[in-house]
Amino acid sequence: MLLKLTHTTDLSYSDMISESVMELRMCPRQEADQHRLSFNLAIGPPATPSTYYDWLGNTVHAFTITSFHDTIQIVATSVVETDRPKVDPHSLPDLYPVRTTPDQYWMYDYENFSGPVCDCTLLRQLSEHLHAREGEPLGQIAQRMIHLIDSKFMYEQGVTSAASPITEILSHGRGVCQDFTHLMIGLARAVKIPARYVSGYLHPEAQRYRGYTQTHAWCELYFPTAGWIGFDATNKCTTDDHFVKVAYGRDFRDVPPNKGIYRGSAREKIQVAVKSEELKVIPPELASDRTQTINIPTYPGSHAPHTDQVSMQQEQQQQ
Numbered sequence: 001m002l003l004k005l006t007h008t009t010d011l012s013y014s015d016m017i018s019e020s021v022m023e024l025r026m027c028p029r030q031e032a033d034q035h036r037l038s039f040n041l042a043i044g045p046p047a048t049p050s051t052y053y054d055w056l057g058n059t060v061h062a063f064t065i066t067s068f069h070d071t072i073q074i075v076a077t078s079v080v081e082t083d084r085p086k087v088d089p090h091s092l093p094d095l096y097p098v099r100t101t102p103d104q105y106w107m108y109d110y111e112n113f114s115g116p117v118c119d120c121t122l123l124r125q126l127s128e129h130l131h132a133r134e135g136e137p138l139g140q141i142a143q144r145m146i147h148l149i150d151s152k153f154m155y156e157q158g159v160t161s162a163a164s165p166i167t168e169i170l171s172h173g174r175g176v177c178q179d180f181t182h183l184m185i186g187l188a189r190a191v192k193i194p195a196r197y198v199s200g201y202l203h204p205e206a207q208r209y210r211g212y213t214q215t216h217a218w219c220e221l222y223f224p225t226a227g228w229i230g231f232d233a234t235n236k237c238t239t240d241d242h243f244v245k246v247a248y249g250r251d252f253r254d255v256p257p258n259k260g261i262y263r264g265s266a267r268e269k270i271q272v273a274v275k276s277e278e279l280k281v282i283p284p285e286l287a288s289d290r291t292q293t294i295n296i297p298t299y300p301g302s303h304a305p306h307t308d309q310v311s312m313q314q315e316q317q318q319q
Contacts, residue, residue: 001082001241002279005201007215009258009316010271011072016299017264020065022313024049024258025199025247026076027059034245038079038286044294045069058247058255061291067298070266074258075294078244079279079286086240087229089139094223096136098193110194110222115251116163117186122170126152127190138193142221142231145187149180149233162252162317178252178318180233181217185251194222198230199255199318201244203276209235209242214274214319215257220248256315263310270314 007026028036041049041061049063065072100107113119129148132141156174166182169175175183181197188195202209202216209232218239220228230239247255262268 001203002282003080003082003203003244004277004279005078005080005244006275007076007078007201007257008273009074011313012269012271013070013262013264013266015264015266016068016070017262017266018066018068019263020069020072020260020313021262022063022072022258022260024061024074024076025058025255026074026257027061027246028078028080028200029058029245029247031245033082033084035081036078037081037282037288038077039289040077040287040292041290042075042077042292042294044073044296045298046293046295049291054254056247056249056254058249065298068300069296069298071296073294073296079283080244082241082244084239084241084243087226087238089142089229089238090137092137092139092223092226092229094138094225096132096134096138096141096191096193098138098222098224100194107194107222109250110196111189111192113186113189115253116165117182117189117251118165118167119186119190120167120170123166123186123190126170127187130187130191132191138221138223141191141193142229145184146231146233146236148187149183150236153180153183155180155234157319160317162256162315176317176319177217177232177234181219182251184219184231184233188219188221196220196228196248197251197255198245198248199252199257200246201274201276202232203242203244203278205242214272215246215316216243217252217318218243252318258313259315260313261310262313265309265311268311268314270316272316
């Protein structure tokens with residue numbers, strides 16, 4: 001599937017701020033089943049981003065704006081070709097429990113609790129419903145996780161925030177894809193199945209998927225014979241061509257689309273819009289990777305109020 005994705009982030013402030021330092025993870029990964037053909041990043045007020053890979057190989061763009069401003073706009077446009085056939089977990093030969101080898105020391109981060117994926121009594125009680133048995137096909141346990149989450153939790157926006165731990169969805173019984181993903185990761189780690197968090201986009205198909213109007217999240221479970229297999233607990237399915245992977249990590253903290261700090265006492269608001277469209281052919285004017293500027297004004301420092309406070313910038317919750 002050939003997809004064009006446009007991810008627009010608008011940050012506005014109630015007063016002037018003197019400096020913004022931001023880090024973005026919006027560039028789709030290059031994977032065996034996903035090829036990034038083009039990535040264009042436009043930022044305003046004008047800034048020159050630096051690009052590097054984080055410790056997990058995710059592409060990061062970082063930039064600083066040092067003139068007084070009250071608005072930031074970021075537009076990330078990608079063209080991606082996906083070739084990811086849907087996997088039937090029942091067809092995989094892997095059996096429970098998952099046994100890793102000493103040279104897979106990096107698996108430690110995906111087997112143990114940390115951050116929002118925290119161990120707690122409610123999670124342990126929920127994991128008992130999985131009835132994971134030695135010698136059972138791993139795919140069956142993964143499917144039971146999906147059905148268990150679907151039967152006990154409701155998709156609802158506005159109940160949790162980007163910083164919510166899984167104790168909140170376990171208590172309220174409601175949340176968005178970020179919460180469903182953290183919960184499935186928690187269930188997997190409770191029964192010692194390696195699991196990681198994936199941030200990306202979901203292209204809609206006849207309104208079949210929930211959460212597609214914003215950035216999306218799902219988890220990947222490790223199957224020794226097949227590698228990492230994607231499971232979307234929000235939509236009760238495994239991943240396919242409609243899913244575009246941007247970054248992966250232990251949990252949301254490793255992969256937020258945007259995070260940073262700003263200097264000033266102003267209040268910040270964030271608005272995010274994601275548009276995806278299926279293309280029939282590769283556009284002839286396609287450029288592999290480039291950055292551009294958006295003409296958003298900055299203001300002389302003498303006209304701005306005193307701004308010594310340093311505040312965290314909002315992280316967009318994945319819906």
